[in-house]
Structure formats: C-alpha cells, structure tokens
Amino acid sequence: MNLHVLDETLRRLGIPTTLVSLGSGVDSAWCVVPADSGSWEVYWLSQGTTYSHVVLDDEPTACYCLLGKLVYDQVLAGEFELPG
Numbered sequence: 001m002n003l004h005v006l007d008e009t010l011r012r013l014g015i016p017t018t019l020v021s022l023g024s025g026v027d028s029a030w031c032v033v034p035a036d037s038g039s040w041e042v043y044w045l046s047q048g049t050t051y052s053h054v055v056l057d058d059e060p061t062a063c064y065c066l067l068g069k070l071v072y073d074q075v076l077a078g079e080f081e082l083p084g
Helices: 003-013 059-076
Strands: 020-022 029-034 040-046 049-056
Touching: 003 020, 003 059, 029 059, 040 059, 049 059
Parallel strands: 020 029
Antiparallel strands: 029 040, 040 049
16 A cells, blocks of 8 residues: 555545545645655654654555554444354
C-alpha cells in the first residue's frame, strides 16, 4: 500500500478526507509523512503538537497502521457493522 492507495481506500470506506493528511503535517488531522531518516511517521497533529506518534520502517507499514486506526475508530463509533 502507498499514500495513493490509502487515499482511495479511505474514500471508498467513507472516512472523511478532512481527518487525514497524506504526505504532510496538517493541523487537526491524522498525518502520514516521510521522515528525514527514511522512516515514516503517523500521528495526530493539533496546534503544532503531535499525539499518538509512531515511527515505522516504510510507507506500506505506515499506511496500514493509519488505515487500521481509522477503521477501528469507525467500528467503535458504530459506523461499520462487524459480522457475527
């Protein structure tokens, strides 16, 4: 997975695009950004402060990390119904 595929997937799932910033840090959004070290970062940015910050080895892992977080949040909010 890459940022483009993540963007398409989030749109298909109906997750608001305003919740996500792919490739750059944007306030009041979940961000997936490449780090200078070659790793990738996933975090919530609010008023210049990062929260739930994780550093991951590569772009696919960072994309799957954020996808999982956002889908889990939607499940908890009752937006997705789990089978069984």
